[in-house]
Amino acid sequence: MDIEQFVEDCLIANKESDAQTAVSDVLAKAVSTPNKVLEAIGEPSKAGLRVFLSSPELTIFAATWTPQMNLMPHDHLMWASIGIYTGREDNIFWRRTPGGIKAFGADALFQKDTALLAEDALHSVTNPLLRFTGGIHIYGGDFFGTTRSQWNPETLEEEPSDGSVIRGIFERENQRLGLNGDMSPSA
Numbered sequence: 001m002d003i004e005q006f007v008e009d010c011l012i013a014n015k016e017s018d019a020q021t022a023v024s025d026v027l028a029k030a031v032s033t034p035n036k037v038l039e040a041i042g043e044p045s046k047a048g049l050r051v052f053l054s055s056p057e058l059t060i061f062a063a064t065w066t067p068q069m070n071l072m073p074h075d076h077l078m079w080a081s082i083g084i085y086t087g088r089e090d091n092i093f094w095r096r097t098p099g100g101i102k103a104f105g106a107d108a109l110f111q112k113d114t115a116l117l118a119e120d121a122l123h124s125v126t127n128p129l130l131r132f133t134g135g136i137h138i139y140g141g142d143f144f145g146t147t148r149s150q151w152n153p154e155t156l157e158e159e160p161s162d163g164s165v166i167r168g169i170f171e172r173e174n175q176r177l178g179l180n181g182d183m184s185p186s187a
């Protein structure tokens, strides 16, 4: 797998009228040969975000989850597509209600699976495995520069979130497990 070519293919697909579907087709094709993804970006060994593209129109990165890592409910405020190249990622889907957010659905994503999340989707994420999970995440906008929301996992209180908050969560996860907190040269 050539990462530069993959990013280029995503940028071209993003110009289609149904950009998310077109980009997700590129993503699904990439993770359909997960060994090629692993050859290109390596086996995950810590929590991290390896950024391939950060632009106003599109953000692309590989996210790696430590064994049994959890990420609290959060929104993106832009479409998001996830493709798993190793391990498993369980999603709980939430929605806003007058009394706060409420879980209403779930999806277990295995290697080669992709999920398309709409612009108003809220989800929380768990790696249920005793080994690392890796996925390619693509967002239809500036993921790192957008102020979004996350919800306290115990009280479900809404809090502000953005790229630096998410990076902090990954760093703390590595510290918790005694792994090197340096996520990657590009992260």
Ligand SMILES: [Fe+2]
Binding pocket: 074, 075, 076, 080, 123
């Ligand atoms: Fe997310």
